Amino acid sequence: MFCRPTVAARPWILGLGLTLGLSGTASAHFQELVPNLDILDEGTGNQVELRLRFTHPMAGGPVMDMAPPVRFGVVGPDGDQDLREALTRVDEGGQGTYRAQYRVTEPGDHIFYLEPAPYWEPAEGVMIIHYTKVVVDGFGGGEGWESPVGLPVEIEPLVRPYGLWTGNLFRGIVRHNGEPVPFAEVEVEWRNDGTFAPPADAYVTQVVKADANGVFAYAMPRAGWWGFAALIEGEETMRNPEGEAVPVEQGGLIWVRTRDMR
Incomplete structure (x- = not known):
């Protein structure tokens, strides 16, 4: 199991780069794959825009530079489609992020997924690869949301990951190479829209443990x-930019959206 260093052990806490208004806050790395719409209907049209950013969502930043993704696609009624050609690089403060547009042409659930290029985090001494997905419901199709993409580390939702009210319980299974990961650690963060400041560090990244069957809630x-990130240590090392063999943090992420009942 991959274990992050404690706050006291993270030298970047001494700098200002990762605080951004949350003084002293220890934020987790999260790969964002967030659409402008999670449910399409007659009133929304059929165009989806997705933003790809590697950042600290609760802290509101900073944004880390993304190299061109290794894989980016969608699994839907038409099968598995490679969408890398749809990606457009967008610089944010000199750091690379990406955007893509996709037109939904058939009813059904569409699972967008991303394998980013490995990211070297010198403060933690690891290469980071966060395999990420998000589900968009196309015109009430309502089928396919639980289907696996086949990512090395993946969260299988046990709750339909759209149409959720605030306060709903989200459940999932952490899988590595298709097999459940007992007692996996899952980090949870809310994508801060600037309306909330956590009262203390412990509120920034929520941490839950899966049970013996890899199930968390x-x-x-x-x-x-909301982003859910299941973290494990990779089975093999990778070379960092200096050519040194270093551990790999593999993450399986899923993004879900909640709305207030009004």
């Missing part, structure tokens, strides 16, 4: 986008 207390 978390009740989402606020409307917006």
